[in-house]
Amino acid sequence: MAGEIQQLAGFDGLRRAKEWLDASTRVAHAWTIEDEPLRELLEFEWPHGGKGFSFDLGGKMRGGAFQDNSFVAEVKNYRRESDLPDHFKSFLAKCYVAYKAKPARCNHMMWISWAPFQARKWDQHTSPDNVREAVIHYREVIFGVSDEDEARKAIDESTVFEAAQRLWLITLCEKQERLVVSNEHLDELVKFMRAAERVA
Numbered sequence: 001m002a003g004e005i006q007q008l009a010g011f012d013g014l015r016r017a018k019e020w021l022d023a024s025t026r027v028a029h030a031w032t033i034e035d036e037p038l039r040e041l042l043e044f045e046w047p048h049g050g051k052g053f054s055f056d057l058g059g060k061m062r063g064g065a066f067q068d069n070s071f072v073a074e075v076k077n078y079r080r081e082s083d084l085p086d087h088f089k090s091f092l093a094k095c096y097v098a099y100k101a102k103p104a105r106c107n108h109m110m111w112i113s114w115a116p117f118q119a120r121k122w123d124q125h126t127s128p129d130n131v132r133e134a135v136i137h138y139r140e141v142i143f144g145v146s147d148e149d150e151a152r153k154a155i156d157e158s159t160v161f162e163a164a165q166r167l168w169l170i171t172l173c174e175k176q177e178r179l180v181v182s183n184e185h186l187d188e189l190v191k192f193m194r195a196a197e198r199v200a
Contacts, residue, residue: 013077014056016177017112021057021073023180026066030059041105042072044098048144053094061108062197072098073110084117088125092134092163097142099163100156110168126167131160 014032021027031038033054045052057073074091078084091111099106116122124130132155135142139151 010075010077013075013112013114016077017073017075017172018057020172020177020180021059025181026061026063027071028060028062028068030057032057044094044101046097046141049141053097055094055098055109057110057112058105066108069107070105071108071110072106073112076111076113076115078113078115080115081117082115084113084115088117089134089137092131092167093138093142095163095167096131096135096159099166100159103162106163106166108168109163109166110170112170112172114172114174116171122169125169126164128160128164131164131167135160 011034014034018030018032021030031041033039033042033056038058039054042056042058043052043054055072056075057071059071061067061069061071074087074094076084076087088111095106095109098109118125135155136148136151139145139148139154143151143154145151145154
């Protein structure tokens with residue numbers, strides 16, 4: 001029963017995160033891991049893991065510096081910190097692997113949750129040092145080695161830096177989810193933006 005409840009919460013979080021991103025008006029197209037066949041764009045392989053991993057959401061952005069940029073996102077519908085630090089470490093390692101393999105899919109890599117975690121280290125969460133430590137932690141599936149020193153030598157520092165620069169930390173709450181453009185106004189805005197894109 002606990003597993004089923006957790007799965008339902010995950011689906012609910014995925015739906016809500018997508019709705020919030022859509023309502024931001026900065027996302028032109030978004031799809032989830034549930035959407036065939038676009039789910040393939042969210043799937044990646046651990047270099048030495050024997051099986052792959054996927055992000056929950058992905059798509060294409062619009063407007064200004066974000067125009068036509070790609071994004072992938074991990075969604076965690078948690079009410080408290082719980083084991084979010086472990087999930088975030090896994091997310092950072094995935095971002096390193098995904099960016100190195102398919103940089104065109106990873107202009108932006110978003111962590112979307114409803115609970116902050118390790119608040120005293122919040123400013124360090126998206127640092128290159130944090131990405132590097134996550135990669136070292138997952139060294140066996142990334143580099144196929146168990147020795148930490150070997151993993152440090154194998155790290156591509158430019159990928160660490162580029163992945164860190166593309167990370168977003170988004171923490172939502174139920175009230176914040178409602179503080180967006182209404183569906184009626186969103187429809188009108190999207191029509192206007194699409195017309196402007198055609199003219200440009």
